[in-house]
Amino acid sequence: MAPHRGGVGGPGGAGAPAGSAGDRAGRARLALLALLGSVLVPLAAAGVRSVLWALVGVAGLALTVVGVWWTLAHTGALRALGAALSVTAPVAVLALYAATGMLAPAVLSVLLWLLAVTCARTALGPARTAAQRSGPTVAEVPRAPWVLMNPRSGGGKVGRFQLVGKARAAGCRVSLLEPGQDASALARRAVAEGADLLAVAGGDGTQALVAEVAAHHDLPFVVIPAGTRNHLALDLGLDRDDPAAALDALTDGVEHRIDLGYAAGRVFVNNASFGAYASLVTEPAYRDAKARTALRVLPGLLTEESAPGLRARAGGRRFDGLQALLVSNNPYGRAVDAAHPGRRERLDSGLLGVVCVRVADAAQAARLVRSPGSQGLVRLSAGEVVVESGTGVLPVGIDGEYAVLTSPVVCRSAPGALRVRVPRRRPGARRTAPAAADWPRVARLALNRPAVPGTQRTGSRGPGPARDP
Template sequence: MAVLALLGSALVPLAAAGPRGVLWVLLGVAALALAAAGVWWALAHTGAVRVLGTVLAVAAPAAVLALYAVSGMLLPALVSVALWSLAAVAARTALGAGHAAARRSGRSAAVPPRAPWVLMNPRSGGGKVGRFHLVEKAEAAGCRVVLLDGSRDVGELAREAVAEGADLLAVAGGDGTQALVAEVAARHGLPFLVIPAGTRNHFALDLGLDRDDPAAALEALAHGTEIRVDLGYAADRVFVNNASFGAYAFVVTEPEYRDAKAATTLRRLPDLLTGEDAPRLGMRTDGTRVDGLQALLVSNNAYGRVVDAAHPGRRERLDAGLLGVVCVRVTGAAQAADLVARGPRSPGLVRLTAERAVVESGTRTLPAGIDGEHVVLPSPVVCRIAPGALRVRVPRRRPGPPRAATTDWPRVVRLALGRPSADREQGRGRDGRTPTS
């Protein structure tokens, strides 16, 4: 179905307009590129230029859609897009979740802990701790529960629990709190339990936990399995998801950001993207150096998509032993349009994997967002990965990690032709050990 739908999405414009169908497709791509240029002007400038950019971002796609409608190409275009979407969904379904971290990681039956300790943030996720009665359910499962009230350091509380004999550490809260306690668990070789009581809980998503039912994670205490996952480090700070540098990291330093995210971002971005004080970062690994970056994301294992606003935080695995690095270098509207038109092939976007990445800024310190929390680190910042550093306790029954965010079309075609063994013939076993960028 995936292969046939993909072919159909290409053939529909040709069937409707003949060879001119290619021109209609190119016109649509051009509209997206113009919209991207307009978005750049709207974000990087103020005043009349921002208004002009906003108008262009809306008018370019609208004009092309109107032209499609007048020329009788609107229906074929919509059918083509629908077939392409069907192809993507069918391909990911065919590939399945076989590449997911929890299914590939080594598992072992977990012995129930004798003295589990749980730190809960009652304010996280809009009050999920209280809404799902997590304190009562954790105590009924034999856990010692500590509520985070802001008066004590998270790491200090976790270290104190270890000193008092805790043999499992758990967190009901956001990813930032998860990372701080995970560092203590990894240092002492203790199992770690994630209770997804935060707002987004990207780490829980990639572990395959049910974010809509945080209490279900407590089943891992009595009926759980154990997997090994990696941890990322930015200087001496642990991250379970990512460390971001550049424009975003500077925006989150603003005191108004938490209460007015959109307004603060629009106010600060012009200076951060095109102003004299705009950050210009450098990044180097053992074999690569990239300079002049506006934004840089270093993740604990690679994300399947560069930007995925609808489904952020999706990683195919958490045990590859490699950082994912995404570098963004866009200095004008033309490069913004090129980024949309060419995607991963654009020189404004660099993706790679590495065991170690050094972020340079030419300044003594560098703001960073560590799992969504603002920190200031000494520059340059050395980012590294610790393979298999964290023992994670997960329930035996859980939804499972999300399907791969990218589609390996050559493998889809091989499956459609009945030749799945080609993966092994090419030296790329289904465990995915060969990293991709």
């Protein structure tokens, strides 16, 4: 399947990084010029005395903050004093600036600083195409929607939430997934019979199989969170406590383009796990108690002598002697462990998230499982990841389902491959926070000297040197 590129931004954040690098470099240069101007303006007006005036301004701001705090947190005389302080401190500073001719330079300096920070944040934020800047597309009501439901998934959520009846009332043709049936084959048959929308009420593994068929035929896809954990639904902002609410996407929905991940041709919507992480999904208790099971068995799996070592290539770097590796469809938003995989800020970056684990002993393994900021864990992002093992085969957990693939396994992202349809109003939708004004990165971007993209290290002894993205 050829991946579809472009389309609107994903529901987790901004659009894919396909915009003009020249525009971002231009904003970075403007940010540096504005920052320099915010320093030079007061220097030109008052020379070295501008440092004293800056300290006066900082002191006034500090007194104002104290006054506001006293006003909000206390009563009686202290509250009255706080109210007076919160008013008199900024007025006194402004009056002092005006009397000494520093008011205009101070205001201009602050405005230049605000411009610098704004330009820096937009320069570091993800670039977006013109189509992505237009936002999500309003979805048309489908004529022949089809839903595949797994009645055993999530402890019987399909029956508990009466999803079959509600889907049929919404005009959907419903198929129940029986043991041993091929979800992909059922979806292909539905398309052949005229379905113009595919949906799944089940776990993420089933979601991925039907999503691949929808992507191949460029049909919209709806996620109904009827699985155990519903990680994809979480990142889409869906209400996991009310699976039936996802059916609102049929009549009042919007569409986004999101990525799909592939591991040696096997599709995944969340992640593909290797090494100890792959062995974890074979534990009988893992499906119903992921966190507790990971904390119990993962330290032993990471330090097991018989476990084959992993090698990986990603982002222009090579990693050897790994005990575990997690490749995710878009990077997770924070350091990841198997017990708490976190949440992806975006689903349309066109990149895979990579988490490499290499530990020296059981104590380090235990610390790593309990605290993802411990030594031994490296995170980066890349468009392609190659995973190898000396045994010729690789056990893999693909969206929580165990599989065995031939080594080496090439993992790749299919950017914008899937038209996912979600309700216009959903409780978990959130906007990505603007990028922080990281001035070293701004300077590198302005000078056209970017570091290795998407690389970040957690811990001081992870495999290989890390660079700031």
